[in-house]
Each structure stands twice: as structure tokens, then as C-alpha cells.
Amino acid sequence: MPEKTLAELAEHVGGKVHGEANIVIKSASTLRQAGPDDISFLSNSKYINHLQATKAGAVVVDKEIETSTPLLIADDPYYAFRQIVVLLHGQREHKKAGISAKASIAKTAVLGGDCHIDDFVTVSENAKIGDRCILYPGVFIGRDTQIGDDCILYPNVVVYDKCKVGNRVIIQANATIGEDGFGFATHEGEHHKIPHIGTAIIEDDVEIGACCGIERGTLDETIIGRGSKLGDLVAIGHGTKVGPCSLLVAQVGIAGSTTLGHHCVIGGQVGIVGHINIGNMVKIGAQSGVKNDVPDGKVIFGSPAVDASKAKRAYSLIETLPEMRRSIRRIEKRLEKLENDD
Amino acid sequence: MPEKTLAELAEHVGGKVHGEANIVIKSASTLRQAGPDDISFLSNSKYINHLQATKAGAVVVDKEIETSTPLLIADDPYYAFRQIVVLLHGQREHKKAGISAKASIAKTAVLGGDCHIDDFVTVSENAKIGDRCILYPGVFIGRDTQIGDDCILYPNVVVYDKCKVGNRVIIQANATIGEDGFGFATHEGEHHKIPHIGTAIIEDDVEIGACCGIERGTLDETIIGRGSKLGDLVAIGHGTKVGPCSLLVAQVGIAGSTTLGHHCVIGGQVGIVGHINIGNMVKIGAQSGVKNDVPDGKVIFGSPAVDASKAKRAYSLIETLPEMRRSIRRIEKRLEKLENDD
């Protein structure tokens, strides 16, 4: 691992040093666990006491702070810190498996250059894998599916047939892409499966968490737009479109045929019904339930979800319902008394 | 793929044509994406403007509508459309893998006729697989487990030992059937695992979504009844019985030893506690929390779930709690004034 002086790190991220610029930094750590060779960061002034107590060699911050610890001041300290972690540690290195003899590659499959296809991987008929892809053991790529360049599919990821995965896509272990959606025509009490002739498209630079399920469209496409990131155990319904650069935290569920704009942030365990439109840059608080269209830029919260400026207060008042009810009863008695007195 | 005239399609589904009956239909699509060779459908009059704008060759509807697009009128348009999709496209075709030499089949396992067992599949001791089953790569079938005829198990599905899966069952990728339930006897602060000597039974015509977890019973059976369909990431607790022909949307969780009747519809992310009885034909709205028995035919919603006729209005009023509280305070002041005036 490379060592850098604080001055070099500051130059790397376009920041400036406050304090000793020549100290040597070897790795990155949390404020609490960092030692003198480590750099850490403070992104939230709520943890400023952790800064005062840290043994870190240096800390990335967004403005000068009174402290004896050398500081690296950057406009966007979390991004600067991320750049430093990449510089010092790099992303995960993968086994150079080549094309394992224990993988099962269909004759009609096309593999790009410098791919690493590990043991027990299945690449089905007419599937196409781009250059420099890493397929971990147990990955399944269905018939006619296309995977772009520089993708990483962790163990036991399943991508069904006829799906498209873009470039630089990362899919964490045990996630499923392109399975049939929950589509049944109920007739005389029986639920008849609708063939899912649609597909699933995962655009460039998407990351998908462990154990996610991204259904294919019934007739059209399910789309996870460019640069969007999904946490673990997220469920996306058939035909739903998630706009570019949106963030969906763990356990979010979106039913089918819903559209979500770009740069949305959807909190953990949020549920969104099918056939609605969520605009761009919408923020939805954790555990919310969304049943109606949401315009651009809106921040909502609650189940049912309402404007966040109201929601926090409103939901916190549920606790006071017994007291409110008693107040109403008391008021009614006092009223009655007044009315009778009249 | 077969081509059909609209007249032929109408005959196939027992509907009638309004408009040009001789047009040739090659495939099925959505109203928005359809072209002149495609048939589409309108199941909800809310989307009637999509019908007016469609370029589809024909549209399946439930009654005559003023439009220049040829119509196929059917009593149950979604079911008719489904029949047409099956006719034109068929269900997914699977690789004719035969019994792969790269599968691991125990000597004591029994395989039915015309099965396709793909690479990296494990079929354990004394397991029995019926006729015409398709086991995708990475599927695991435990010891003494029985799988019926015509089942499709997608990649990396795990069925534990001693389970029973009926006929025509479909299990989407990365789902788990028959794992040990969440059963521990807590004694002096330690949680002691209870052996799960029960099993899991998946009856005929069930479909189970990706990444579901269906626990086996502790002592008795977990049952997913005939014709029921489970969406993705559904969790079913040990010993729970889901009645025939029920629909459980994605991310539903049902704790152990609960009974659910037939033809229930359970919305996404609903949670149901253990040891209760949910009747037949019960409908539960998305994200509801159910803690008590529910009688047949009831429609409920909310967390806690209440009668749906009340729930929609009641939950929508949470938003008004700050205003209600202010009203009560104002009322109290006015009352006080009146009382003092007296």
C-alpha cells in the first residue's frame, strides 16, 4: 500500500492542510479507531467530540477547527476522504481466474477480453460478456443476456435470459436480475401465469445489493437507470423504471410499472405502489408508504407519506392520541355543563 | 412465433371483434410501445387516453369503445390477453440439459423421465424428482425431499431435506425452501436451538418469488397451499399454513404458526404475527400490520390494520394531527373564557 504525506493527499483532492503537512499517512480509519498513521474524516459536526478525542494522524474536514490534529480542509470532505481511501487502499482486488475449466460456458456464448470467469459459473447460449468482467463462483448468466465491460458479479448472482447489463455494473452476492414478475390473470379463482416476454435492463455504473430481486417486465422493460445504487434486499416490480443516479436503501420495495426520476433518495423499507410516477430529486423517508404520484423535488415521509415538513410533527403526535381523546371528552363535559347552565 | 388474425385470436379466447377482423397480429405489447403488428390490452379505464394514443394493431377491452383501433372484446380482458400472450409467445423455453455430467446426483436419488438437470445441481440421497422437471444450475435438493412433475427450479434455489414440492411448481432464483425456523428456547440468557423436525410442503401450481425464505415447521408442516403465488423476498415462518390460491405480494412477512385461508390477497410489505387465523378471501393492504384474527372476506388496511372502509380516511388524517391539537387548545381557551364569564 502506498504511503503519502498529508500535503500529497491535500494536493490529490484539491484541499489544503491546516497544521503539520509532512506527516505520513498509510491508511484510512474511523475517528475512534484511527492511530497516528491513519487519516480519518468528520462529515457531521455532531461528532466533533470524536474529533477532539481521536488519535488519527490527520482528519479531513470542511472548515478550520480548533484542534491539535492536522487537518485536511476540503469543500466536500466525504468525497475527498473517499478519494484518499481509493488512493491508499484501492477497490477490492479479484482473483485472476481466467476462464476456469470448471465453469460452464455455452459454445455460442461470447466472452470479452481479459475476463475472469470463476469455477461453477454458467454462461448460457448466446450470452455475451464484455471485456474485463469478473464473474465469481456460482454466477448464472441466462440465454441471450448481455453484460457490458468491467462488470463485477459476486457469487451466486443470477441474471435471467435476454437481460442487458451495462458497463461497470456491480452486483452483490445472491441478487437476482430479470426473474418473472408477480403477474397472474385470475380467472374463475385460479391465478394463471402471464409469460414475461419483457426484460430487465441494468444501465451503466449501477450497483445492486445482496439478495435483491429485480423482476423483468411483463411486456416491456424494467430499467435501473445509469448510476443508480440499490442497497440489499430491494425488490423492484416488473416494468418499473428507476431513474439515473437514484439511491434506494436496503429493503425498499417498488411494485410494478412505476416510474422513479433521477437523483431520488428512497429510505430503507419504503414501499411504493405500482403504476405511479415519482418525479426527479424526490426524497422519501425510511418506512414510508407511497400511493400517489410525487412531483419533482418533493420531500415526503410517513405511511401514508405526506410532506416531510408536516410529517415529522404529525407522526410524532400519534403518541398523544389518548391524551387528545381525553381532552375532547373533558371538553364535551364542560360544554354540556355550560349549555345546561344557560 | 405464430401469426394470427384478430378473428382467430377472438375465437381462441371466446371474444368478439369490433373493427377490422383480418389484421394480422404477431406479438403482444403495452399500449405505449405497441406497433401495428402488436396486440395490447386495456384493463383499467383510467388508461383510456393510452388507448386513444396507441399504435397497436388491436386492443383487448371489456366493452365497445369509440376508437379507430380494432378491438377484441372479452368478458375478462386481462385473462383473454394472457391467453393470447401464451398463444403467440409461449412460456419460457428451457435448455434441454438432460442430466448434466456436471450435476451431482446421489446414487439413491430417483429422477423422473425427461428431466433436465443442469450443471452444478445437487440432488441428495433419497431425493425424488418427478417427470419433466427443470433444475437450473446451482439448485440444491436436500435428502429425502420430493419434487413432483413439471416443476421449474431456477438457479440457486435451495430446497432443504424432507420437504415436499407438488406438481407444476415454479421457484424463482435464490429462493430457499425448508430452512430451519426462528426457534430458540431461551434459558438463562442463552438461546438454544430447537431441532426443526417438521417440514415444508409446497403444493401443486404454487409459484415462489426470488429470494423468498419458507421455513420448515418446528414439529409440523409449513404449507403453501395449491395455486398460491408468492412475490419476491417473502418470509414465511415455521408451521404457517397459507391457504390455496392466495396471493402474497413482495416482501410480505408472516410469522410462525399462523393460518391464512384461500383466495387471500396480501399486499406488499405486510407483516402478520404468529399464531393467528386469517380467514378466506381476506384482503390486506400494502404495509399493513396484522396482530389479530381476521374473519372471512374482510378487507383491512393499516398498521395496526383496521377495516379498510375506515382505514383510508383514518390514516390520511394523521397529517392533520398538529391542526387538531391546535384546535383543541383553542377550544380549551375559549371554554375557559366562557366559564370565567359565567
Place this chain on the structure above:
Amino acid sequence: MPEKTLAELAEHVGGKVHGEANIVIKSASTLRQAGPDDISFLSNSKYINHLQATKAGAVVVDKEIETSTPLLIADDPYYAFRQIVVLLHGQREHKKAGISAKASIAKTAVLGGDCHIDDFVTVSENAKIGDRCILYPGVFIGRDTQIGDDCILYPNVVVYDKCKVGNRVIIQANATIGEDGFGFATHEGEHHKIPHIGTAIIEDDVEIGACCGIERGTLDETIIGRGSKLGDLVAIGHGTKVGPCSLLVAQVGIAGSTTLGHHCVIGGQVGIVGHINIGNMVKIGAQSGVKNDVPDGKVIFGSPAVDASKAKRAYSLIETLPEMRRSIRRIEKRLEKLENDD
């Protein structure tokens, strides 16, 4: 399977017999399904009518009850029953696979004595597996990961690189341990992946359910503490610490950098935000949403979660909001009348 007299079972668990002590018990069952060779248990007096109707040979109870069925009276009947199930049935027996020739074991991996590593298992470079571990087909163990003694990893479990799993850990099928967390630095509208240089530690005697996702820490450790048990489809965020002997029911989600104490009980589908502290022996009701620190011993419920003693009543009053609103309107009119009368 061993047969025991009721007297022998009572001795085994330190209980006493009420009724015929010489009857022979062969297996364990539920009150409803038990026959004369079976022992069952009554842990909740709510089901006492099942006791009266049972055909069980004997029943474990916590006190003498008027019944003709022989009883085994124990202080902690569920634990006693568990001891009996273990005695009569044992835990699951696993295939003695040895080290399968169809597994893929890196040359630098170290395997303990008497391990059973089944087909299609991957053990990566420098991984270390303790003694007597059972790795089912499709399990993946990442580079530099350590697994302790006597662990059972069910099919398709994935443990990423550099993780530590203790002794006697059980991981159910399709669960994922140590995947990258949901960590991105957003800069000029793009979400940049932060290398996850932390790890995940699963301590001794933990059990993890099917399809769980336990993220590794970004910089530090995610820890599932000794003796804790996680149900199916639980999502644990990066850097979160779950204290010893806690119980997390199915579909719980805990965001990153949160700390949970020992002996907590977290109900199904609960969501807990990141960066908070949940004390020891905290109980959180199903579907609750927790946004703030929770002190030791607290029992909370609801979304937002409040003291359980208040919550049950408060949330049940949501249903009455339309009526409360009408009451307030009526009161306002009566007030107005009184004021005008004055």
C-alpha cells in the same frame, strides 16, 4: 431414534412426572398432531383447550393441571421440551462429504480436521476453515476469511473476503456475509463507491437466517455478537454492532453504524436508522421504526416507536381519528353558539 419412558425424560430435564411415569415416548409433536407415542408441550395457557383435546402420550407443562394426560412438570417447559426434542431426534445430520473432489479449494486455504466440504464449494486463497465444519454445495468462502470450528453453512451461503466467523455458527441458505455496504460519496450528482476496507465478524454461536445480508464495515467492523440469532431476510448495515444474545426476527433492517446491546428482541420488519445506540435488553415491537437512541431495558413499539405502554393504546386510536375530527367540529359549533348567546 431412542425411546424413553416419561420418567427418564423427567430425569433428563430435571422435572417431575404427574400421572403414569412408565409410558414410552418415541418422538415429539404438537398438541394437535401428537399420538400416544409422542410428547408435546404447553407453553402458553391460552392453548389449554388443545391440551384437553390432545392425544399425546405426555405433555410438558409448567404446573399441575387437571387432565388425564400424563404430565412432565418443568420450571421452564419450553426449554425442557427442547432438551427432549434434542434427546429424541437430535439436530439435523449432515452428509459425510469429506472434502469433495468437486469442490474448489485454493492451495493456500487451510482446512481443519473432519471437515465436510461438499461439491461446488469454493474456498478461496488463504481462507481458513476450523475443525468439523460442514459446507454445503454452492457455499463461497472469500479470500483471507476465517471460519471457526463446528460451523454449518447451508447451500449457496456467501462469505466475502477477510471476514471472521466464530465457532458453532449456523448460516442458513442463500445468506450473504460481508458484502460491500451501501456507501457512496455523492459528488456533482454522481455516486462514487467507497472501498469497503472494513470487515464483518460473526461471533460464536450466532445463527443467521436464509437470504440475510450482513454488510462489511466501510472502515471498521460489522459485528454480530456472540449467541445472537437473526431470522430470514434481515439486512444489517455497514459498521453496525449487534450485541451478544440478541434476537432479530425476520426482515428486520438496521442501517449502518448503529449499536445494539445484549439480549435485545427486535420484532419482524422493524427498521432502525443508522448512527444510533440501542441499549441492552431493549424490546422493539414488530414493524416499528426507530430513529433515536433507546436506553437499556426499554420496551418500544410503533413507527415512530414510543414507549410500548403508551404505544398500543395510541396506535389503536388512529382508527378513531375521523370521529375525533367530527367531535372537534361539533364542539366548535356548540362553542360558537354559546359565545354568540353570551
